[in-house]
Amino acid sequence: MVKVRRKRSVQHLPQQSFLHPILAPDSIAIIGASADPTKRGYKALVGLIKDGFEGRIYPINPKTDRILGIPTLPSVDALPEPVDLALICTPAATVPELVRQCGEKGVKGVVVLAAGFRESGEAGAQLEQALVEAARATGVRVIGPNTNGLFNLHKKVNLLGLTNVQPGGVGLISQSGNMLLALTLEAENYGQIGFSTYVGPGNQADVGFSDYLQYLGEEVNTEVAAFYVEGFNNGRQFIDTARAVTAVKPVVVYKSGTTAAGRQAAKSHTGSLAGSYAMTVDLLRQVGISVVHDSDEILPVAEGLSRMQKAAGKRVAILSDGGGQATIATDRLTEAGLELATLTEETQAALRAILLPHANTSNPVDVAGTSDTDPYVLAQCLEILERDPNVDQLFLVGMFGGYHLRFAEHLIGQEMRAAETIIELVARTAKPVVIHSLYTPVKPPPIRRLREEGIPVYASIEHAARTLAALGERGIYLKNRNKQTQVVTFEPDPEGLALFERANHEGRNLYEHEAKQLLQRHGVTVPEEILVRHPDELEGLSARFGQQPLAMKVVSRDILHKSDAGGVRLNLHSDASLRAAYDDILASCRNYQPGADIHGVLVSPMAPRGVEVIVGVVRDPAFGPVLMFGLGGIYVEVLEDVAFRAIPISRYDAEAMIDQIKGRKILAGVRGEAAVDRKALADLLVTVSGLVHAYPQISELDLNPVIAYPKGYAVVDARIICNPGV
Amino acid sequence: MVKVRRKRSVQHLPQQSFLHPILAPDSIAIIGASADPTKRGYKALVGLIKDGFEGRIYPINPKTDRILGIPTLPSVDALPEPVDLALICTPAATVPELVRQCGEKGVKGVVVLAAGFRESGEAGAQLEQALVEAARATGVRVIGPNTNGLFNLHKKVNLLGLTNVQPGGVGLISQSGNMLLALTLEAENYGQIGFSTYVGPGNQADVGFSDYLQYLGEEVNTEVAAFYVEGFNNGRQFIDTARAVTAVKPVVVYKSGTTAAGRQAAKSHTGSLAGSYAMTVDLLRQVGISVVHDSDEILPVAEGLSRMQKAAGKRVAILSDGGGQATIATDRLTEAGLELATLTEETQAALRAILLPHANTSNPVDVAGTSDTDPYVLAQCLEILERDPNVDQLFLVGMFGGYHLRFAEHLIGQEMRAAETIIELVARTAKPVVIHSLYTPVKPPPIRRLREEGIPVYASIEHAARTLAALGERGIYLKNRNKQTQVVTFEPDPEGLALFERANHEGRNLYEHEAKQLLQRHGVTVPEEILVRHPDELEGLSARFGQQPLAMKVVSRDILHKSDAGGVRLNLHSDASLRAAYDDILASCRNYQPGADIHGVLVSPMAPRGVEVIVGVVRDPAFGPVLMFGLGGIYVEVLEDVAFRAIPISRYDAEAMIDQIKGRKILAGVRGEAAVDRKALADLLVTVSGLVHAYPQISELDLNPVIAYPKGYAVVDARIICNPGV
Structure with a gap:
């Protein structure tokens, strides 16, 4: 075993994971055990024997009595005990039935090596569905399918038959088998690092990344958890788990697909949902995960974090x-x-x-x-x-x-x-x-x-x-973990809920002024604005706003791009120009989209010049609601200089988002300009996060632009897309 | 020797360098040869004998007759022939006199190991000056001082006494001795790459980077030249040499000091002038050098380039x-x-x-x-x-x-x-x-x-x-090398020269309108503008410019920051507002800088909105005149998104500069806007480059901003700082 000196013992989470008996088994069945040295059903058996596994081994093969001198069993049913782990080496078509038999026998977990499931097309997806149903019905947990297997070196369980691995503190979960081999060979050459557990998660039909992360967080021989990930199916669960694990031991993630071409390559490899790299990295770092950019860095960084x-x-x-x-x-x-x-x-x-x-x-x-x-x-x-x-x-x-x-x-x-x-x-x-x-x-x-x-x-x-x-x-x-985990949430209020009910009833998204009302109800400062539904209501507006230059925007459930539709007029100085603008806007919009429902127009003072920023929310298929912050306009579009956090966020997160973007220098004031109001921006981010958390009715939210000033900000435009189902 | 297979033989430049006999010597003197195994004067001698150097070796030591059985000479004067190379192992104080003796004896080159020269302070700098004078007076060339030495493995000359190096195709020049050791150990471990020549250039009091590069370009055993550089003293000479060398064999450069902190560290190490990293990289790439960012990449990239x-x-x-x-x-x-x-x-x-x-x-x-x-x-x-x-x-x-x-x-x-x-x-x-x-x-x-x-x-x-x-x-x-090397140059014209003569005579830089005249004479489109020296001349200007909104700017040799001085007024629509602006500007400027010489004001139509870019020229102490291009305003200041090229440039370079910046997407048109006039911008870059090349009188030039349009551009401001000496 690789020696490890450390000053204080590594901490571990309390043992609660269902994976403990499965990944540290005392009894193992090999279904499809074989005397043919090229078969996995042979190699796994030899590996267990050679390495000196101290538990009970049950080779299962109906066609022979003995393999390597060990008596075989004819079927799962013949097992004398409900084993902790069964390795299924047989072809895909046989797997669902074998999983059912294992479950009925009380087997705790199975490893399914065979490929030919979801990754191979529609028929395979149906087979995988059958496998999952067999497992759910009987309670057995499934690792894989389409995995190269697993090892637990401290337990002398090495189902891969690798001879070059030493027990140590690195727990490794890798979606690439070659990456496992590369890291073990590197460790062998290096001579100073060993592994606790490896699992190839395969298709993750049942057990997934977050289950493995939870296990590694609890497992006493694991000092650092390292992941090679091509894509997260349930990223939200992973980061929720990581928040607890990183508090006690380091977690290192290499996420492939840094480029669009790489994501395409990963997709054809595993069929994973591979989202934006920058977003994924931000969310992983938010919960204390160490993300490495080069595959070369996985082992050195994992080792350093575990030893130092x-x-x-x-x-x-x-x-x-x-x-x-x-x-x-x-x-x-x-x-x-x-x-x-x-x-x-x-x-x-x-x-x-x-x-x-x-x-x-x-x-x-x-x-x-x-x-x-x-x-x-x-x-x-x-x-x-x-x-x-x-x-x-x-x-x-x-x-x-x-x-x-x-x-x-x-x-x-x-x-x-x-x-x-x-x-x-x-x-x-x-x-x-x-x-x-x-x-x-x-x-x-x-x-x-x-x-x-x-x-x-x-x-x-x-x-x-x-x-x-x-x-x-x-x-x-x-x-800063305590600050970071103090996320800000609040309850929806009845009038806010009423806005969504009305919109839902009318089968539309929130109108801009409704979105701003909702924001205002929860503490966001929004500019004064007036909804005008009839031209007569324009009378005296110019005076009412103290002769400030005014902007007028169409309000319509049907018009998504107000400017394109001619639905925006700026720099209006008098009631007469307001009236002319009103007529223009209605004519333009009706011309642009005949039959569009025009609810009215919004009149508001023009926002003074300042620094344009953008605050947005999307619901990511893997990570759920995610907040985005960046400088507005071309900064977002061309330079992609934005920060992401999983919602809900803490005030610490909000400030970290502001500090993270390259454009922070602009917010801090360049060319002698004053810095923008950082506190107000952080308040805004925290409130938007809390709002989206409180109202699952919100599918997407965009405040674009928000103009930031040395004191306060102006939310110039607000758009909330509703989740029709909620 | 490391075997090398290649399909066509590597090319070499014709042998012209004075370094050939020195770096591939047939006769070597060791001044300060020693029988003490801890001394370099011992190690070098042993190295030559053990490795089987086939030339003539002359240990020089007045205090002993024999070292390792070889008869010694009492002095340089006693040498029976003018040797190709003398290794001087004695302390710094003795070096200038020994160099003089070597030169007088006809020795071709000396290697000075001792430290204690320019890198150690004022006294050392004087000693280095004496060393250089002794060399210049007698014609001997000097490697070092403050070097760890050199080797030529094909010639079995290994003055460092390294035992782990194999002959091969990498010619290495490294300002760090540890980097040499690291690369040789890496090569030894790798087992597939060897070295031709190594030189530690030390203080480069005489022989410098470009001399070594020229030699490696000519040397027949060298298939790739690799450099570890902390700073260039004469970067211009290096890139001029590289232009010829990269045409026949690859050149790899690792330049340290990527960050300001790193440049500071390098400075305290070698006292090199270490300029902006981004600029240096651009200029090296301009002449076909392969620049690696990580020190880990030097050997793999050099090997790949030499073998493939x-x-x-x-x-x-x-x-x-x-x-x-x-x-x-x-x-x-x-x-x-x-x-x-x-x-x-x-x-x-x-x-x-x-x-x-x-x-x-x-x-x-x-x-x-x-x-x-x-x-x-x-x-x-x-x-x-x-x-x-x-x-x-x-x-x-x-x-x-x-x-x-x-x-x-x-x-x-x-x-x-x-x-x-x-x-x-x-x-x-x-x-x-x-x-x-x-x-x-x-x-x-x-x-x-x-x-x-x-x-x-x-x-x-x-x-x-x-x-x-x-x-x-x-x-x-x-x-693209042919296109790249077709640099555009032109002759100064008499009226252009007259502008500089007048400015020089008056002890000032060019006025803005003069700078624009100069640009216009050489084909740059500049906006129409009128120099007004008396308020009466404002009469009718508004009509003359067809009622376009006008801008007015002060013209003064003394006012460098026109806006700060209140010397700029925009959006002037009538003769009356021009007159008011004129009075305001003069009052503001006189208030801002009492006694400032006000030459007049420039009146011109406001430039329409477009994409702001910046074109600048600096004369770098190491690299000479360098052209810079980037997006204007905060892009330059905050994001440092700029491209550099050594002047004069080709049209190919100009287009490469435009393609290099991240903001190129903005030039190509975002949010449905039309692309800017790429051809016109490239013309502008080529012309500015040619202009600075033609007029050594120009010390700095700044066109900031230039507004780029779908057709053409407008040079809104132009500033030329003169070289008083020229």
Whole structure:
């Protein structure tokens, strides 16, 4: 087993998942066990025996008495006990009936390897439906179908027959079998990380991602849960589960389909619903999941998160010998949103006392050759840096193994001593210590020693930097978790409900002024506006609005694009121009869409200039209601610079959305302009989130544009599409 | 030596560089040769002897007769011949005098290891000046000082004493010694790539980056030149040299300092002038250099470029077994600007004929288990894909070595046969074939076989994808190189020169109207405008401009920020409002800056609304005149979405600049608006470039904003800062 040193024991959620007996079984049936070494029904059996599985194994095959010397059973019915897990190796067509037999026998869970279900077309979908019905009717749970299987290495259950995997702390759920192989081979090469559980979720006909996540959160050998995901069918359940799991252990997700072409490729692979990548990433991060962008980063980041303390913040001290790799480290850390710590004068003086005169004692610290003759100095420097109150994380770049090059062989003793000191430091500090070494390819003894103690040593500065970033983000998430989870919700009010009832009764969406009324009832400031249903009502409006320039917009259940229909007139200064505009609008709209029902027009003062933002809500098929915020106009359309959060949100989420967009600089004021009213915008976001949560009648909501000002904002247009069923 | 298979021999520039005898010496003196094994003067000597250097070695040390049995010389003067290269291992203070002695003796080049020169402060800078003077006076060339040395492995010259390096095709110049070590260790682990030449350029007191680049372009063992650069002192010379080198062999640059913090770190490391990263990258790419963003990518991309044909285009066919890694590959390729090829019906039919029914024969092609029993099918699929005319590049993802897992050991024979077929395919096709395998960590025989033949097998999908992107970019660059190098230049005209003479005589920059006159003389369309020097001249202007709304701007040598000074009035509709504006402007400006010289005001029609862009020129200390293009206003200031090119540019460059910015979608028309006049914008960029090239009097130029229209553009403001010296 891969050794793991940690300072405080990893926490786990209380064991409640139905998956515990299934994924850590004491008794296993192999349905379709075989003596043919090319068959899975053989390989799984051999694997269990070779690995020394300590539970009871029941090969089932009606055509033979013994396989590998073990007596077989003729049928599921012949099982002497209701086993924890049955592996079904037989073809798809036989599966529903076998699942029913297992369920009736009291088997807790089955793994269905066969393909030929939903992923293969209509006939397969019907077969999958039959499988699900058999399971539901009898109570057995189903992993797969169309899976490559699972392992639980601590329990010596390895149904895949992989020989290269070591038990350890990584729980892995992967929609790609090749990704499993790649990660196990990488772990084998790395030599410092092992796995607890793997499951290929297959078609997730029954057991799905969130079930596995819940299990990994509870499972005592799992220190980090890692997911390779092509698409979420029930993303909302996944993030709800993750909210609890990330509080006790790290969760890493690689989501494929970052591009439209990639989503298309994933779709033809698994038939998953693969939504917008940016949205998915935002929602996963909202609940404290560490999302990696490159598949290369899954294992290094998962390892770092499982082995290291989370960081208290983003301030990193870099220690190197030579400036080149320190510069690369600085670039990558800064790109990842971290900062170089400003070292105290005391720290710098302590460093000066032990380093050569030309060393650089400000961050990044460069020992500049001091370690050529005295590698132990690196450990001393790390100890000094660790004591600096301005430092949240430590990053040792490029070192260890210099003796590998022939002119430094005599230094190995000192390097080993440095490694021991670092091992002690890591054991006692609450700050992450991330180590990169250019010598990892040759695995020199000090690096092997560090790895033995469960301290990761990275071969790639890039991966090390992204691990530091993940440690920092996780630390900051946990520090703010209480704020983040204080979501704001409220009850619908009777008059609000009445608006929807009336619209529903009339078979339409809310009118713009109704949408604004609803917003106003729950605390959103909306501009004064008057619904005019007859031209006579225009009389005196100009004076009533104090001669401000006015805007007039058509109100119609039938006209979706008011501007296109000629339904909007701006800069109206008098009752006469209001009347002319009224006539124009009615004529244009009737011409544009003959027979359109015109409810009236809205008259309101023109909103002064400010910064255009957009607030929107969609109900995503996988993630449910999602709030979107961004700068308005071309920023949204061209640059796609928007932030997403699952509804309901907290005030912390609202502020994080504002801080997340690149256009935040514009909100903070550019070219000498004043900053917009951040508090008011955050209030608006929280209220819109609460509103959509309170009224399931809302299918879509768009406030576009909202004009933000140094004080307050103006909701210029509001559109609410109703959910006819609710 | 690492074997390299290639279809056509790499080209080299004709040998003209002065560095050939120095970097491939037949005779070497070691000044400060030593018997102390910890000293460089010992290590270098041992290295030469152990590696079997076939030339003549002269250890110089006045204090001993023999070192390692070799007779020493007491001084440089005692050398029996003017050696090609002298390695100076002695302390900094001794160096200038030794350099002088070497020069007087006729030594061609010296390598100065000592630190303590410019990088260490004022005294060191003086010592470096003395070193340079000694070299200039005597004709010897200097590598360093403050370098870790060099090697030429084909010549068996390894002054660093590294034991882990193999001769091969990568010529490496690195400002970081650790980066050299990291790359050699990576190459050793990879087992398929070797090095021709390495030089640590040190302070570049004499020989600099562009000299090394020229040499590597000429050197016959070098197939790719790779640079780790912290900062360019003479970037212009580097890109001028690169233009010739990239035409014959690939050049890969990793430029550190992507962030401001990183540039600060690099500065304290080498004292280099490290300019804007985005600008540097654009200028390097302009001349066909492959720029990698991650330090991890240097070796994989260099190897791929040196081993593989360049691609004819961006259309990639992906072949995988299982969709997961194909999806990752699709994402990474698309992110890197490549496309999935659309396979012909013929190709798909041919694939269907040999694959299992549920395989996916559209791109990405997924053999979906066919290779589980028949790995040779992968080679057959590759051959089919290679014949598809829609395919520019081939990407085999995830394969080879399946037998590593115990249930597939019997397949090794077929895998080896597939490898042989792929080797033959690579030898005969002009299309790049990039291979990724998840089995690389265990180095199975088919992968070893491919590597033996010089075919890279990547462990990382990410690195493989970036290699494909580099191959595609290089192919497209070479295809368009003729267009790209057709830079547009012209001669200054007498009246243009007169404008600068007058301004120079008056000790000022060009007035706005003069800048516009200059632009107009060389073909830029500028709006009609009238310089008004007395209020009486305003009479009738409103009528003259046909009652269009007018703008008025102050013209003053002293007022730099016209708007801040109250020097701009817009939307003037009558002679009366012009007169009032004139009085306002003069009063405001005199109030804002008492004593400011007011030359007059400019009156012009307001430019209609359109898309604001900005065209600017700066003279960069390292790269000389550089043209910048971007969308105007907050796009430049907040999003830094701009493109740079070294002046003079070609029309191809101009169009590439327009295509490069993210805001290109806005130029192409969003929300149903018409596209702007791309041809006119490209003309403008080419003309501004030519203008700055023709008039060295121009120090900075800013056209901000230019308003682009569906037909033509309007240069609303123009500012030219003069170079007082010219």
